[in-house]
Amino acid sequence: MSTALPDRFDAVIVGGGPRGVAAVLRTAARVATSGAGPARLAVVDAMAVGPGATWMIDQPAQYLNNTQADATTVHPDDSTRMSGPAAPGPDLVDWARRVRAEGGHPAGEWVLTEASELTGATFPTRRLQGVYFRDQLDAAIATGAVEVTEVVGLAVDLEQLGEETVVVLRDGRRLAAPTVVLAQGMVQSQRSHDVTALVDFADRFALRYVEPGMPAERTYTGLPAGEPVLVRGLGANFFDVIGQLAAEWGGEFTLVDGDARGRLRYHPSGLEPQLVVGSRRGVPYRSKPDGGRSVRPFVPRWASAEWFDALTTRSDVDFRSEVWPVLAREFARVYLDALTEVAPDAVAGEWLPGLDVADTQDEVDAVLSGAVPDPRWAWTLDELHRPTHGEPIGEKGWSQLVRRLIADELGSMSDPWRHPRAAVNGAMGALRRSIGRLTRHGVFTGESLARDVLGWFDGDSLALASGPPAERVRLVLALIEAGVVELIGPELVIEADETAGLFRAASPITGRVVTSSVLLETRMSKGKIPQTSDPLLRALLDSGRARVHAVDGVQTHSMEATRAEICEDAHGGHNLVAADGTVDESVVVLGIPAASTQPGSAIGATPGVASPLLAGADVAAKQILVRARVGSVAQAT
Known part of the structure; x- marks a missing residue:
């Protein structure tokens, strides 16, 4: 002392x-x-x-x-x-x-x-x-x-x-x-064992590794033009870093003629690397709507204020079995409601009675699968965690999913009142506040709080309801379409390839494997x-x-x-x-x-x-x- x-x-x-x-x-x-x-x-x-x-x-x-x-x-x-x-x-x-x-x-x-x-x-x-x-x-x-x-x-x-x-x-x-x-x-x-090993590997082979952290305290610029660069993390930091890199490259973004959704086209300067980007989920955080646009209001059917009030009197609630199925019903309902308005031919049959009695996420997903036979609009709750339901789909199938992601994001940003995915994002934004209130009241068991609320729901709610500004998402989508940014796929694995002396990124879902001398972590260490x-x-x-x-x-x-x-x-x-x-x-x-x-x-x-x-x-x-x-x-x- x-x-x-x-x-x-x-x-x-x-x-x-x-x-x-x-x-x-x-x-x-x-x-x-x-x-x-x-x-x-x-x-x-x-x-x-x-x-x-x-x-x-x-x-x-x-x-x-x-x-x-x-x-x-x-x-x-x-x-x-x-x-x-x-x-x-x-x-x-x-x-x-x-x-x-x-x-x-x-x-x-x-x-x-x-x-x-x-x-x-x-x-x-x-x-x-x-x-x-x-x-x-x-x-x-x-x-x-x-x-x-x-x-x-x-x-x-x-x-x-x-x-x-x-x-x-x-x-x-x-x-x-x-x-x-x-x-x-x-x-x-603190540095994880994984990060410590990557720092050591980069030092031994003279590679460039930017470890997780606050973006203002890291340097991402000065990347090698024309070469692959691995990027891990598709959350809020990723969009900031891409904005900074695009400004450095000096390419031009122009509006696509006749596209009412505000789509951009990127014209490269020649200074761009090829950014190969992945994460566990494999897809970026969902965008905020264009500033000033009216957002579809969320009015609950099952997750009412009275329902939440009743839960606040308890301390033995299991989120996964008691709360999540009710939230899942709401997400499915708002998606189908909006889809019925924007593309009525894509919805088949009466689906509300099925949601009324759905007691698990699997049952909710079954209602969604039966109600939306059109593959363009097919969607289930499982995709929040696993965009391909955890199934390998190969590069071609992944490319199709990425094209749909681009279309959904453009529609959700530009038409948040009508687009089905915007309706889901809005419902999550409303319901996550009520989950925070339940947490404040101590209603969840310790196991459920750690396993479910802190373990995955908080992350899913951030990905849907706390995403980046629309202008930054449009920039990223344009870079994807220009081939400057590639989404490698879900369940990203980063390894140190000791034989080649390079970082190695792979997605078991898409089968894509890329090596590089540069690895940027755009995830926060928080x-x-x-x-x-x-x-x-x-x-x-x-x-x-x-x-x-x-x-x-x-x-x-x-x-x-x-x-x-x-x-x-x-x-x-x-x-x-x-x-x-x-x-x-x-x-x-x-x-x-x-x-x-x-x-x-x-x-x-x-x-x-x-x-x-x-x-x-x-x-x-x-x-x-x-x-x-x-x-x-x-x-x-």
């Missing part, structure tokens, strides 16, 4: 992204209402205070948010239940309007350019959103209600010093306070706390001062923190739980590191929508002021 005297504050917030910023804003709102002196806060981030790692201001302009601008704020409104005072502030669209009115921004001329082009339906760049977060932090500081010391450094441990907790940084600095808020956001995982690489969280877990949250003895992916009661008289909440079950009331854990006890906190705040992220920030702010050492602040609540 270091003997150096620490710098002292009323609170230390570890994490300078939106959760940390929100905690500062809520603290400032409470201090301003009370009329007490300023709260002295230290905000620590390894990358940058304000934007944090995800929203770095100096990252490539091609990296986009996957949420529309009008769905982004860091200020709570009446939709978010909290006990602290209201403190209205601009959402992202309001802020951009102010930037336009002022005619410039200190961060650079590009901020005015992007703000001038922003509408509510725009998918903003991540860097622009980072400037918004930074400006909101600066506005809170300007009120005088908080004094913020910004610390760029890596927190590695916590120590106890009397009644205070000390945050220890890697460079030896020590920051002490009565309250520490852990708001790291998207934490990364979020599972038992394998986290965050040194502070690792130290807490390894020492027993924190533990992984478990349900019925089955571990989740998150740290355990206490629940929070939204009441001004409750002076705890979201506090760290040690391996022996004791609660450290001086440490507040916000959001992603404790996501299993705070469902929904990983999602950014949206105006008019209840936000667990902002509600948690208010819980943290209340504790900061209750435990503040300065008497005038301590009486603020």
Whole structure:
């Protein structure tokens, strides 16, 4: 333990992204209402205070948010239940309007350019959103209600010093306070055995390997023209990377004449490699609709609010056998409803009675198979996990499936009110919020939570309902049709070919095998706390001062923190739980590191929508002021 005297504050917030910023804003709102002196806060981030790692201001302009601008704020409104005072502030669209009115921004001329082009339906760049977060932090500081010391450094441990907790940084600095808020956001995982082996293989054979991680912290550009390059990962990062690469290549995208769906054609520059891309599912995340287009509303038939309410009274629910079949019915129903409207000849017979009595996914899939004999529109729930039902189909069959994927994506983006796959995406977006509510209530058994909800449903819901912007998907589809991007197939296997000294990618479903000297991982190394690489969280877990949250003895992916009661008289909440079950009331854990006890906190705040992220920030702010050492602040609540 270091003997150096620490710098002292009323609170230390570890994490300078939106959760940390929100905690500062809520603290400032409470201090301003009370009329007490300023709260002295230290905000620590390894990358940058304000934007944090995800929203770095100096990252490539091609990296986009996957949420529309009008769905982004860091200020709570009446939709978010909290006990602290209201403190209205601009959402992202309001802020951009102010930037336009002022005619410039200190961060650079590009901020005015992007703000001038922003509408509510725009998918903003991540860097622009980072400037918004930074400006909101600066506005809170300007009120005088908080004094913020910004610390760029890596927190590695916590120590106890009397009644205070000390945050220890890697460079030896020590920051002490009565309250520490852990708001790291998207934490990364330690290298897996697979990744470690690939790093070693690349070093031995002088190959290029980009391992999983945050895209702003990796380099993907400078690929060899005309040569195969292997890519693993078809989620959100993939689309950002492709946008950056396409800008580097300098080819031209043009609208296809007469195509009402907005199809693009790519005209190569000659600098392009051949990107051979795969993943477990083998197909990319599904697109968001074109910004501003009306989306088919989802009205449940079986998964009603009353049905979900009844489940919240239980703690023994098995997701796979009790909940998923009901959701599957809804997905099948909305697909068939929409298909009946857009292509009535493709639907055969009466299918609703069959769904009414379907008790398993297999029974739902049987109804879908019987109702849609037309191969162009045939679809089953099993395809969410396995696009070919796990059956080998060869390169020709896969090529046909990819052509259908392109057609479905173009239709879904351009006509989200009518297209059947858009209807499924929309239903998933609505129902996943209700599943989060069930998780918050602790209704699932530990086995089902780990095996089903965390094991596969969360991933499927992200793939359908949290996909990339339409403009980026159109770009990728054009590159596929131009032959620059090839989807190799599902169940991707990456191996180190020691004989050839090359990376080897293969899909047992398509039979396609490709070797290359370059492998890019466009998947994130994120979020599972038992394998986290965050040194502070690792130290807490390894020492027993924190533990992984478990349900019925089955571990989740998150740290355990206490629940929070939204009441001004409750002076705890979201506090760290040690391996022996004791609660450290001086440490507040916000959001992603404790996501299993705070469902929904990983999602950014949206105006008019209840936000667990902002509600948690208010819980943290209340504790900061209750435990503040300065008497005038301590009486603020």
